[in-house]
Amino acid sequence: MKEITAIIRRDKLPETKKALEDLGYPSLSIQSVDGRGKQRGAVCDYDLDPELPDSFCTPVRLKPTPSAYALEHTLPKVALFVPKRMLTMVVPDDLVTTLVKAIIKVNKTGKTGDGKIFVSPIESAVRVRTGEKDGEAIS
Amino acid sequence: MKMVRAFIRPEKEQEVVLALEGAGFPSLTKMPVFGRGKQKGLQVGPVHYDELPKMLVMMVVNDGDVEKVVNLIHEKAKTGFVGDGKIFISPVENAYTVRTGEAGL
Numbered sequence: 114m115k116e117i118t119a120i121i122r123r124d125k126l127p128e129t130k131k132a133l134e135d136l137g138y139p140s141l142s143i144q145s146v147d148g149r150g151k152q153r154g155a156v157c158d159y160d161l162d163p164e165l166p167d168s169f170c171t172p173v174r175l176k177p178t179p180s181a182y183a184l185e186h187t188l189p190k191v192a193l194f195v196p197k198r199m200l201t202m203v204v205p206d207d208l209v210t211t212l213v214k215a216i217i218k219v220n221k222t223g224k225t226g227d228g229k230i231f232v233s234p235i236e237s238a239v240r241v242r243t244g245e246k247d248g249e250a251i252s
Numbered sequence: 253m254k255m256v257r258a259f260i261r262p263e264k265e266q267e268v269v270l271a272l273e274g275a276g277f278p279s280l281t282k283m284p285v286f287g288r289g290k291q292k293g294l295q296v297g298p299v300h301y302d303e304l305p306k307m308l309v310m311m312v313v314n315d316g317d318v319e320k321v322v323n324l325i326h327e328k329a330k331t332g333f334v335g336d337g338k339i340f341i342s343p344v345e346n347a348y349t350v351r352t353g354e355a356g357l
Contacts, residue, residue, distance in 0.1 A: 120281055121350065146310075148281035153273065168274070194282065213348055220350045227350035231312055233255060233343055 114235040114251060115209045119200045120148055121220045121228040126198050132219045133202075138212060140251075141202040147194035152225050195226060203235050203251050253344040253357065254318045258309045259287065259337040260329040265307045268328045272311075275324055280311040291334050306337060312344050314357065 121129060126143070133139060204212060213230055220227055240250040260268060265282065272280065286303040294301040313321050322339055330336055347357050 115345070119350075144283060146281050146283040148279075150279045153278045197281070199281065199283075213346075217348060217350050217353045221353065223351060225351060229312075230348040230350065231253075231255065231344050232346040232348075234345060 114203055114238060114247065115206055116233050116235045117200075117202050117204060117209065117212060117216075118231040118233070119216050119220075119228065120146065120197050120230075121200065121216070122222075122226065123196060123198050125220050126200075128219050129200065129216060132215050133212065136211065136215055138202070138204065138208065141200050144199045144201070146197050146199045148197045149194050150225070150229070153193065197228065203238060205248065205251065253312055253347055254315055255310065255312050255342045255344045256318065256321055256325075256339060257342070258325045258329070258339045259285065259306045260309060260325065261331070261335065261337060262305055262307045264329045264331075265309065268309065268325055271324050271328045272321065275320065277311065277313065277317070277321060277324075280309055282307055282309050284308070289335070289338070294335070304335065312347055312357065 119129075130139070130141070133141065200216075202212070209232055213232065216230060238247055238250040239245070258268075262284070269280065269282075272278070285306050285308045287306055288303055292302075294304055309325070311321065318341060322341070325339060346355055348355055
């Protein structure tokens, strides 16, 4: 068994669910999370100041536009986060590649902020209603 | 790759995030959670708080960076009183970037 954790855009959630349903694997948990990647939470189309080094956080590196100025002055040490949806699903080993490909296909827009998918091992599973273990519990 | 999940005090979150960013680990996911530890919550006079608010900070890092990240979180989130939180580390086999479809962090 593997656990697939996908952190995706909020507005792609219905399409992703539809795609997974079409593959015959509709079971999943959804959670609302805040996150950021190596862009340090840059979601806007502002230009970054090329003279400042990468180690500065994004709001500081924004070229001074009115909103960037406001951001910088009201929240001097802001750590920007982007709202995302996190999907968690536990699936049999042989389905992992198919599902990951399906999720990537639906969520790909080519712009930063599309998200990440993590695959990690799960040792055991139990269905609460019947007490079934492992393979039967997730089928 | 390893997934580091740290349950920390909500008020320490920004400090931890900035420290991690300064050390070169800007990517993380956070979510507010409620939980309790072996103290079974918190007793303030007659009032018992069963579930306390915490912030769950989740990040996936390369194996070699785990110790550094854990030490940083530990150092920044520590107050010395009960309720500082816990850090869990679990294996991750694969990571994919959705934008490119590539494997790896």
